[in-house]
Amino acid sequence: MLLFIDDAMRHTEENILKYKSEALKKFNEWKALRETESGKQVKRFRTDGGGEYNSKKFAEYLKSEGILKKTTMPYTPQSNGVVQRANSTIMERARCMLDDAGLSKKYWAFAVSMAVYLKNRTPTCSVVGKTPYEAWNGSRKMPSLKHLRVFGCLAFVHLLKEKRKKLEYRATRGIFVGYSISTKQYFVYDPLATTLHSTRVVVFREGKRYTAPNAADEAILNEHFNRDVIVEPTPTKKQSETSQPIEKQPTEHQTEEPLDHDSPPEPPKPKKKS
Numbered sequence: 001m002l003l004f005i006d007d008a009m010r011h012t013e014e015n016i017l018k019y020k021s022e023a024l025k026k027f028n029e030w031k032a033l034r035e036t037e038s039g040k041q042v043k044r045f046r047t048d049g050g051g052e053y054n055s056k057k058f059a060e061y062l063k064s065e066g067i068l069k070k071t072t073m074p075y076t077p078q079s080n081g082v083v084q085r086a087n088s089t090i091m092e093r094a095r096c097m098l099d100d101a102g103l104s105k106k107y108w109a110f111a112v113s114m115a116v117y118l119k120n121r122t123p124t125c126s127v128v129g130k131t132p133y134e135a136w137n138g139s140r141k142m143p144s145l146k147h148l149r150v151f152g153c154l155a156f157v158h159l160l161k162e163k164r165k166k167l168e169y170r171a172t173r174g175i176f177v178g179y180s181i182s183t184k185q186y187f188v189y190d191p192l193a194t195t196l197h198s199t200r201v202v203v204f205r206e207g208k209r210y211t212a213p214n215a216a217d218e219a220i221l222n223e224h225f226n227r228d229v230i231v232e233p234t235p236t237k238k239q240s241e242t243s244q245p246i247e248k249q250p251t252e253h254q255t256e257e258p259l260d261h262d263s264p265p266e267p268p269k270p271k272k273k274s
Helices: 020-038 056-064 077-101 105-119 132-137 219-223 237-242
Strands: 002-005 012-015 044-047 068-071 154-158 171-179 186-190 195-199 202-205
Touching: 002 020, 002 077, 012 020, 012 077, 012 105, 020 056, 044 077, 056 068, 077 105, 105 171, 105 186, 154 186, 154 195, 171 195, 171 202
Parallel strands: 044 068
Antiparallel strands: 002 012, 154 171, 154 202, 171 186, 186 195
């Protein structure tokens, strides 16, 4: 995971890397996009001593663009406290969302993107009276939160007529995993078809989780969900032979008859006539 944070506005952008060598490409794309949006140039770039920033190509690129690079000392994360604190906050939120949704670690990238999306729309003490989203985009209105949904909930995606037959279902179920930044669409993942749907026509069931349509597909979903199942140990052959049922002996209180002090006394027995 690679984070780019504006030091003044605290606007955060995440990049999921497969290899560390992709850091220069991602930084070049982020720099071109953000400089076009803001109309300002990147002047300083502060990083830790990670290998993805210390390559020769990265150093030559920063030098050619006139960007001053600042590297923190080893074993001093407090020197780059803004990124370190944001990284810890994002990972804690992602961990909580995965646990609440019951999803496995395969969905960590979706959870991180969701955490960053919410972080940019959350007030921070570094920007007074605004969220990082408002400070970066220069909007006076607060960002709308009406479209927010519970991460990992059950979602039904509408299927277009061109992609289904007459007797097939008009919707397919999936797992809600995030939002699209460029368009007003939701991301819904179908674990059985391994398909990521990007659509606006979605029906959410926020109080329910995704379940397999039939029992035959349950085995496929074991790697997608964390299911806490307690399996009782089966007794061995020797234990079953030696173990015998033990009858509970009645205690002293159980053998005694209950006393009722409010009941009337028994009438005297009649005397026999001689």
